Amino acid sequence: MVKRLKSGITAPKGFLAAGIHSGIKHTEQLDMALVTSDIPGPIAGVFTKNTIPAAPVILGRSNLKKGVGQALIINSGNANAFTGTDGLVHAKEMAQLVAKQLNIPKHRVFVGSTGVIGVPLPMPLVRKGISALTSKLRKPGHRDAAQAIMTTDTRPKTIAVQQRIGRKLVTIGGMAKGSGMIHPDMATMLAYLTTDAVIDQKMLQKMLRTVADQTFNCISIDGETSTNDTVLCLANGMAGNSTIRHTDSSYEQFQRLLHEACHYLAMEICRDGEGATKTIEVKITEAASHKAARQFAHTLATSPLVKTAIFGADPNWGRIVAALGRSGYPVRPERIVISFNNVTIVKDGSGLGTRIEHQVKKIMQRPTFTVCISLGMGAGAATKWTTDLTYDYIKINASYRS
Amino acid sequence: MVKRLKSGITAPKGFLAAGIHSGIKHTEQLDMALVTSDIPGPIAGVFTKNTIPAAPVILGRSNLKKGVGQALIINSGNANAFTGTDGLVHAKEMAQLVAKQLNIPKHRVFVGSTGVIGVPLPMPLVRKGISALTSKLRKPGHRDAAQAIMTTDTRPKTIAVQQRIGRKLVTIGGMAKGSGMIHPDMATMLAYLTTDAVIDQKMLQKMLRTVADQTFNCISIDGETSTNDTVLCLANGMAGNSTIRHTDSSYEQFQRLLHEACHYLAMEICRDGEGATKTIEVKITEAASHKAARQFAHTLATSPLVKTAIFGADPNWGRIVAALGRSGYPVRPERIVISFNNVTIVKDGSGLGTRIEHQVKKIMQRPTFTVCISLGMGAGAATKWTTDLTYDYIKINASYRS
Numbered sequence: 001m002v003k004r005l006k007s008g009i010t011a012p013k014g015f016l017a018a019g020i021h022s023g024i025k026h027t028e029q030l031d032m033a034l035v036t037s038d039i040p041g042p043i044a045g046v047f048t049k050n051t052i053p054a055a056p057v058i059l060g061r062s063n064l065k066k067g068v069g070q071a072l073i074i075n076s077g078n079a080n081a082f083t084g085t086d087g088l089v090h091a092k093e094m095a096q097l098v099a100k101q102l103n104i105p106k107h108r109v110f111v112g113s114t115g116v117i118g119v120p121l122p123m124p125l126v127r128k129g130i131s132a133l134t135s136k137l138r139k140p141g142h143r144d145a146a147q148a149i150m151t152t153d154t155r156p157k158t159i160a161v162q163q164r165i166g167r168k169l170v171t172i173g174g175m176a177k178g179s180g181m182i183h184p185d186m187a188t189m190l191a192y193l194t195t196d197a198v199i200d201q202k203m204l205q206k207m208l209r210t211v212a213d214q215t216f217n218c219i220s221i222d223g224e225t226s227t228n229d230t231v232l233c234l235a236n237g238m239a240g241n242s243t244i245r246h247t248d249s250s251y252e253q254f255q256r257l258l259h260e261a262c263h264y265l266a267m268e269i270c271r272d273g274e275g276a277t278k279t280i281e282v283k284i285t286e287a288a289s290h291k292a293a294r295q296f297a298h299t300l301a302t303s304p305l306v307k308t309a310i311f312g313a314d315p316n317w318g319r320i321v322a323a324l325g326r327s328g329y330p331v332r333p334e335r336i337v338i339s340f341n342n343v344t345i346v347k348d349g350s351g352l353g354t355r356i357e358h359q360v361k362k363i364m365q366r367p368t369f370t371v372c373i374s375l376g377m378g379a380g381a382a383t384k385w386t387t388d389l390t391y392d393y394i395k396i397n398a399s400y401r402s
Numbered sequence: 403m404v405k406r407l408k409s410g411i412t413a414p415k416g417f418l419a420a421g422i423h424s425g426i427k428h429t430e431q432l433d434m435a436l437v438t439s440d441i442p443g444p445i446a447g448v449f450t451k452n453t454i455p456a457a458p459v460i461l462g463r464s465n466l467k468k469g470v471g472q473a474l475i476i477n478s479g480n481a482n483a484f485t486g487t488d489g490l491v492h493a494k495e496m497a498q499l500v501a502k503q504l505n506i507p508k509h510r511v512f513v514g515s516t517g518v519i520g521v522p523l524p525m526p527l528v529r530k531g532i533s534a535l536t537s538k539l540r541k542p543g544h545r546d547a548a549q550a551i552m553t554t555d556t557r558p559k560t561i562a563v564q565q566r567i568g569r570k571l572v573t574i575g576g577m578a579k580g581s582g583m584i585h586p587d588m589a590t591m592l593a594y595l596t597t598d599a600v601i602d603q604k605m606l607q608k609m610l611r612t613v614a615d616q617t618f619n620c621i622s623i624d625g626e627t628s629t630n631d632t633v634l635c636l637a638n639g640m641a642g643n644s645t646i647r648h649t650d651s652s653y654e655q656f657q658r659l660l661h662e663a664c665h666y667l668a669m670e671i672c673r674d675g676e677g678a679t680k681t682i683e684v685k686i687t688e689a690a691s692h693k694a695a696r697q698f699a700h701t702l703a704t705s706p707l708v709k710t711a712i713f714g715a716d717p718n719w720g721r722i723v724a725a726l727g728r729s730g731y732p733v734r735p736e737r738i739v740i741s742f743n744n745v746t747i748v749k750d751g752s753g754l755g756t757r758i759e760h761q762v763k764k765i766m767q768r769p770t771f772t773v774c775i776s777l778g779m780g781a782g783a784a785t786k787w788t789t790d791l792t793y794d795y796i797k798i799n800a801s802y803r804s
Contacts, residue, residue, distance in 0.1 A: 052727030052735050082723045082735060084751040117720025118753045227724050304706070305799055312800030318519025321484045322629050325454030333454050333484060349486040351520045391796050397707055398714030398792075 001163065002260055008142030008158035011173035012196035013238035014038040018136035019144025022129030024115075024122060025077035030148035032126070034098065034133040035072040035192065040108055041236035042201030043069030044208040046216075048229035054081030055091040056111040057228060063095075063107045067201040069234045072192055073098045073133075074112035074149050075126065076177070079188060081117045081227040090121045097127060101134040114151055114177060114188040114228055146175040149190055152396060153177050157268040159261045165253050168241035170197045172257055176265040178272075188228040191216060191265055196239035197254055203244055207255050208233050215262040219270050219385045233258070270385050275392030279385060280310055281370040287380030292329040296373065297384040299327040307389035313364035315357040317346050320373070335376030341369050403565065404662055410544030410560030413575035414598035415640035416440040420538035421546025424531030426517075426524060427479035432550035434528070436500065436535040437474040437594060442510055443638035444603030445471030446610040448618075450631035456483030457493040458513040459630060465497075465509045469603040471636045474594055475500045475535075476514035476551050477528065478579070481590060483519045483629040492523045499529060503536040516553055516579060516590040516630055548577040551592055554798060555579050559670040561663045567655050570643035572599045574659055578667040580674075590630040593618060593667055598641035599656055605646055609657050610635045617664040621672050621787045635660070672787050677794030681787060682712055683772040689782030694731040698775065699786040701729040709791035715766035717759040719748050722775070737778030743771050 010017045017035045025031040045064045047057050063069075073094055080087050091111045099106035113121070136144075146156035157178075162171045178189035193208075212231050244250050270279045282300050287293035300306055303323045309316045317338050324331055334349035340360045345352055363369050412419045419437045427433040447466045449459050465471075475496055482489050493513045501508035515523070538546075548558035559580075564573045580591035595610075614633050639645075646652050672681045684702050689695035702708055705725045711718045719740050726733055736751035742762045747754055765771050 050724065050727040051729075051732050052723055079720070082720060082751070084736065116718075117723060118748075227727055304795075308796055308799035311796065314800065318481070318484060321454055321519060322452065325452040325629055327453075330453050334486065346520075349484070389796060390800075391793050393706075394710055394713065394791060394793050394796060397710035398716065 002257060003162045005160035005162055005171070007160035007173060008146055009035055009173040009175045009192060009194050010139050010142040011160035012171040012194050012236070014196060014236045015173065015194045016137040016139060017141035017145040018133045018138065019141065019148030020129060020132050020136060022132070023125040024075055030144055031075055031077045032129040032133060033074045033145035033148035034137065035145055035194065036102060036137055037070050037194070037234060037236040039236050039238070040068050040070040040104070041234060042067055042199060042204050043110065043232060043234045044201065044205040046208055046212045046231040048226055050227045052082060052227055054079055054113060054228040055083060055087035056080055056113045057230060058088060059091045059095065060110050060230060063110060066107050068108055069110055070104050070108040071098050071102055072110050072112065072232065072234070073130065074190065076149050076151050077115040078113060078119055078121050079115045079117045079228050080113040080121050083118065083120055086120060090123055093123065094126060094130065097130045101130060110232055112190050112230055114149065114190055117227065142173065142175065149175065149177040151177065151188070152274055154272055157265055157272065159264045161257055161261050163253065163257050165197070165241050165250050168239050170239045170241055170254065170257065171195060172261045174261045174265055176269060178269040188226045189216060189269060190228070191231045191262070193233040193258065193261060195233065195235045196237065197235050197244065198237040198239060198241050199235050199244040199254065203251065204233060204235055207251070207258060211255065211259050211262050214259065215266040218383060219266050267385065270387055273387035274396045275390040276387030277367070277390055278310060278388045279368045280387065282384045282386060283370055283372045284375070284382045285372065286374045286376050286378060288329065288378040289380040290382060291380070293380035293382035295329055296324055296327050297382040299323050300371070301384045301386035304389055307386065310364060311388035311390050313361055315340070315345060315360040315364060317351060320371070324373070331375060332377060337374040337376070339372040340364065404659060405564045407562035407564055407573070409562035409575060410548055411437055411575040411577045411594060411596050412541050412544040413562035414573040414596050414638070416598060416638045417575065417596045418539040418541060419543035419547040420535045420540065421543065421550030422531060422534050422538060424534070425527040426477055432546055433477055433479045434531040434535060435476045435547035435550035436539065437547055437596065438504060438539055439472050439596070439636060439638040441638050441640070442470050442472040442506070443636060444469055444601060444606050445512065445634060445636045446603065446607040448611055448614045448633040450628055452629045454484060454629055456481055456515060456630040457485060457489035458482055458515045459632060460490060461493045461497065462512050462632060465512060468509050470510055471512055472506050472510040473500050473504055474512050474514065474634065474636070475532065476592065478551050478553050479517040480515060480521055480523050481517045481519045481630050482515040482523050485520065485522055488522060492525055495525065496528060496532065499532045503532060512634055514592050514632055516551065516592055519629060544575065544577065551577065551579040553579065553590070554676055555674055557674060559667055559674065561666045563659055563663050565655065565659050567599070567643045567652050570641050572641045572643055572656065572659065573597065574663045576663045576667055578671055580671040590628045591618060591671060592630070593633045593664070595635040595660065595663060597635065597637045598639065599637050600639040600641060600643050600645045601637050601656065602645060602647040605653065606635060606637055609653070609660060613657065613661050613664050616661065617668040620785060621668050669787065672789055675789035676798045677792040678789030679769070679792055680712060680790045681770045682789065684786045684788060685772055685774045686777070686784045687774065688776045688778050688780060690731065690780040691782040692784060693782070695782035695784035697731055698726055698729050699784040701725050702773070703786045703788035706791055709788065712766060713790035713792050715763055717747060717762040717766060719753060722773070726775070733777055734779060739776040739778070741774040742766065
């Protein structure tokens with residue numbers, strides 16, 4: 001039985017958080033967050049595959065080799081990306097300052113940044129910010145922390161779930177940011193998970209990779225990520241369960257719990273997608289292979305013509321067919337079945353008429369629905385989530401910095 | 403000396419054209435075009451790589467094996483795509499009817515269709531249309547023909563160029579349609595070229611492939627094309643030049659002429675891109691390889707964040723850097739040089755400040771400019787053309803069929 005808690009990243013035992021306005025953002029919005037654990041524990045991470053990673057990503061990858069974490073320091077308003085050697089010096093100084101304040105080794109501090117690319121971090125503000133943060137660490141700090149990592153997000157994204165594993169209650173808390181998810185590959189997505197589970201670092205890393213691939217990477221695009229994308233999970237072991245060190249039933253239980261937290265945050269990012277009015281599940285079945293299925297899902301989930309048709313609630317299935325055909329994998333037109341929720345609109349190589357289209361139009365007016373495409377060629381399957389492409393997306397992105 | 407003529411697809415000797423309203427389109431707009439040559443001649447073609455090709459593409463590929471053409475019949479308002487076996491029967495009937503009217507073998511007739519996918523062609527209207535067209539064939543018919551192949555295009559796109567090759571005056575005429583070119587891969591692009599040059603069919607095919615790759619395929623996306631994309635070039639040999647059958651100086655002269663015609667039509671398609679307010683040249687130099695250069699150009703030319711920044715005239719070069727980094731090829735951030743026209747905005751791993759950004763903003767307000775990116779890694783180069791992503795793109799595509 002998974003229980004949802006009204007909390008966030010501080011829900012597990014031993015975690016505190018804070019969020020403040022340091023001045024990195026020119027508005028009054030919060031722009032720095034700190035999350036700490038009373039004791040160190042194993043940490044797992046999944047980072048961007050962008051070949052120009054931001055400084056905090058370079059530092060994080062290096063720190064992850066030791067595999068131990070105790071604090072997360074994140075700023076918004078500045079991505080510390082494409083900032084050269086100074087950028088790395090700044091990221092390291094952030095970790096060092098937090099380490100000093102908390103009296104812990106600096107490799108236990110993980111840095112995250114999100115915002116504009118190519119502008120040096122205003123370090124005097126950052127330094128003052130870190131001092132202010134440490135004095136504000138509290139349990140309810142999860143709210144401010146989740147606020148402080150936002151950029152174009154319209155609302156904070158937090159989750160807390162709890163389940164008994166063996167005889168012990170294990171909790172996962174989480175927060176995420178990300179809003180330019182209409183083309184998620186180019187927007188920074190940050191997600192932080194905390195847990196009091198006792199788990200081996202290698203197991204945690206393996207599990208986070210699997211779960212991230214099924215959740216965050218299904219709203220993001222295979223291998224195409226921003227300069228800053230990061231998912232971290234810190235486990236301080238305070239729940240006292242017997243250590244998860246094999247892929248046994250506790251491993252599976254905990255993985256389901258982690259999946260629930262990550263899936264929720266991923267969907268929250270979708271729902272808050274820049275300018276998005278709808279969240280759509282794209283479900284590919286009976287493809288020749290899983291790889292083909294993923295490519296079909298990817299092409300549909302990123303097709304501007306499909307996404308504008310969804311915005312306009314236009315059951316223009318021809319665009320879906322055209323997108324499938326340009327995905328690079330063979331299809332048999334006569335075997336394609338296209339359904340919106342449970343209503344089939346294309347079958348046996350042709351559309352099923354205007355009466356059906358009228359029904360589908362109504363489904364397309366809902367805030368969320370599923371587009372199912374069966375290809376009749378094998379057992380390959382994939383599911384991705386996407387949003388519609390709207391006027392507001394253009395509005396937000398034509399004047400992001402103005 | 404290349405001379406521009408105020409004409410179109412009928413400019414070369416022996417060509418006639420017509421355009422009419424048959425009723426396929428529900429508005430009063432022209433929707434069927436016919437182009438004929440007095441005598442047959444070699445024809446070359448380049449077709450979509452979409453794995454669900456439309457019926458006219460299937461027929462055209464088959465007819466091209468014989469390599470002889472004499473007539474082009476094109477309808478707009480209906481793509482005859484995803485229309486099953488009936489679709490192919492309809493395309494064949496169109497060729498047959500034209501052949502009968504002109505008293506020529508049916509394999510010399512090439513069919514083109516563009517418009518909505520998945521709707522059967524209204525054959526009674528098409529049949530009447532073909533009868534009407536043959537009686538209207540004239541030299542000035544190039545205007546109506548270019549009108550009749552339009553879909554969301556806001557204006558016809560025609561060209562006529564002329565040059566002496568040896569002692570003979572050789573002319574190329576052309577017309578094209580295509581407007582959803584903001585993501586050209588999903589919009590139908592049709593381009594038809596006629597010439598009175600005397601040229602071997604194999605040479606013409608080789609040349610058209612080369613020129614299409616440098617022009618239409620640089621506004622389109624490598625291998626990702628609509629169900630109907632077609633470029634055809636019909637040469638009736640009436641100019642009387644000595645046959646072009648080797649890659650000699652006449653070959654090169656004629657290729658330059660063909661390049662000029664195709665480049666102009668490709669740029670016209672860009673300029674008339676759905677909702678586009680700007681045409682941008684993306685120029686990649688000093689990439690590690692040509693392949694890498696093409697991929698960088700492709701990623702930039704299709705990045706919604708880059709294209710919305712261009713719409714907003716926002717010199718947000720961070721988005722260019724992020725797009726380069728997710729292209730899948732390695733880069734050395736410190737070697738990247740980014741310029742808008744002749745103004746360099748990024749060098750030595752960082753931006754060059756707000757004064758420069760102000761200058762670049764002014765360049766970005768122009769209807770056309772070049773983004774040059776030098777990667778400092780080798781001799782790979784590529785150029786692509788794209789448009790900005792605007793409110794009107796959403797408007798056009800959210801309600802295309804409504």
